[in-house]
Amino acid sequence: xxxxxxxxxxxxxxxxxxxxxxxxxxxxxxxxxxxxxxxxxxxxxxxxxxxxxxxxxxxxxxxxxxxxxxxxxxxxxxxxxxxxxxxxxxxxxxxxxxxxxxxxxxxxxxxxxxxxxxxxxxxxxxxxxxxxxxxxxxxxxxxxxxxxxxxxxxxxxxxxxxxxxxxxxxxxxxxxxxxxxxxxxxxxxxxxxxxxxxxxxxxxxxxxxxxxxxxxxxxxxxxxxxxxxxxxxxxxxxxxxxxxxxxxxxx
Numbered sequence: 630x631x632x633x634x635x636x637x638x639x640x641x642x643x644x645x646x647x648x649x650x651x652x653x654x655x656x657x658x659x660x661x662x663x664x665x666x667x668x669x670x671x672x673x674x675x676x677x678x679x680x681x682x683x684x685x686x687x688x689x690x691x692x693x694x695x696x697x698x699x700x701x702x703x704x705x706x707x708x709x710x711x712x713x714x715x716x717x718x719x720x721x722x723x724x725x726x727x728x729x730x731x732x733x734x735x736x737x738x739x740x741x742x743x744x745x746x747x748x749x750x751x752x753x754x755x756x757x758x759x760x761x762x763x764x765x766x767x768x769x770x771x772x773x774x775x776x777x778x779x780x781x782x783x784x785x786x787x788x789x790x791x792x793x794x795x796x797x798x799x800x801x802x803x804x805x806x807x808x809x810x811x812x813x814x815x816x817x818x819x820x821x822x823x824x825x826x827x828x829x830x831x832x833x834x835x836x837x838x839x840x841x842x843x844x845x846x847x848x849x850x851x852x853x854x855x856x857x858x859x860x861x862x863x864x865x866x867x868x869x870x871x872x873x874x875x876x877x878x879x880x
Contacts, residue, residue: 665700
């Protein structure tokens with residue numbers, strides 16, 4: 630039976646983060662969007678343990694008013710990390726207006742605009758602070774493609790991409806971050822619905838299926854398998870045409 634050791638996993642991940650920075654940006658800062666949910670909370674906590682709070686920068690990015698922004702402030706204060714509040718409303722409204730003047734936007738297009746603007750913002754902060762951007766997606770989200778391409782799906786390194794939602798929560802409990810953030814109902818903060826409402830199944834069901842291959846609901850199995858299959862492209866390198874011409878690599 631599969632058993633998850635949160636202490637072992639957290640400590641191994643902390644060491645991995647340290648090695649990443651040693652090899653890919655010694656003395657650089659870890660920069661990440663802080664939503665106030667479990668993924669950004671646990672990612673920030675892991676980076677603070679690995680690098681020290683002084684090398685972690687949080688970016689809070691409300692789109693106008695954000696009802697739960699206190700959660701974002703809470704984890705920044707708890708960890709003692711620097712943070713910026715960059716409201717993306719003007720950028721979002723300006724882009725939406727410019728596009729709408731020339732075409733009809735689908736609902737999904739509008740929903741995905743915000744995370745793409747937010748990632749542009751995080752990279753702008755990172756580049757101005759000698760940073761490396763933290764991808765905060767977890768395995769469960771990646772498995773079914775529940776992320777925005779070139780939005781929250783990107784980053785320079787990804788500490789949680791091999792942990793399911795239940796495992797991320799366990800790591801959060803081990804790290805001692807505020808439990809209201811760890812147990813907060815996951816939501817994309819974009820359409821007013823929870824992740825599980827949008828997906829059509831629970832993360833607990835998905836996580837069990839990922840780790841054991843077992844699932845009782847055949848309709849949910851078919852839905853999960855379909856989402857996994859059609860979204861694999863999000864995790865792959867961009868396809869590129871190759872004529873087979875060799876490239877000389879300097880020694």
